Amino acid sequence: MWTAPPKPFSGPVPRVPVTDTRDVPPNQRVAGKYAVEPLTEVLRAAGAHQMPMDLALAMAIREQSTDLANPSLAGGDSFRNPLSLAYPEPWMKQEPSLIEPAVMHAVERASAVAPQGRERQIQAFQGLGAQPTGYNERFKGQPNPYARAVEEIRERVVNVSPALKALMANVQAKLADPSTYSPEKLAAIGDTITRQVRHPNLFR
Secondary structure: OOOOOOOOOOOOOOEEEEOOOOOOOHHHOOOEEEEHHHHHHHHHHHHHOOOOHHHHHHHHHHHHHHHHOOOOOOOOHHHHOOOOOOOOOHHHHHOOOOHHHHHHHHHHHHHHOHHHOHHHHHHHHHOOOOOOOOOOHHHOOOOOHHHHHHHHHHHHOHHHOHHHHHHHHHOOOOOOOHHHOOHHHHHHHHHHHHHHHHOOOOOO
């Protein structure tokens, strides 16, 4: 399991307000004041790897809403791994965060089931097997419960939030300086590009 390197606390964490007006039990709502830094990095990585930004943001909120909106947290694993990538490859463990590797992993998983459509592609990120107990309970017994939970957050939280829409509009979606990448990361990026070329309609 990857563990985030410690990051010194340097003052208040910039946050944006997110509301959740869905008719769901209070413990399933994802409203709160979200830390800007990890959300911005999710958006930057998604844009750089041609994954829909609103989808990537919804996945991060689905995975880590409790920690990302926790005012007492100023960093740590949830900030460096908001998409909850559980089993990083060796090169990923050298990264300052698992945000970009997680987005690349999402593209990889989606490409493996590309002909099966968007919902199945999203589901592939969490897994295509049996649903773990306690996860996505509102969609229990339905096909692709993780994907349906993510899509609901995307449609009814992310895309109706003025603050999140402003983040998506203003983020710079680009890769870092490639000269700083390891050979393994460069190869992984090449594989990601190949998958996108083969499947230009991923997540569409």
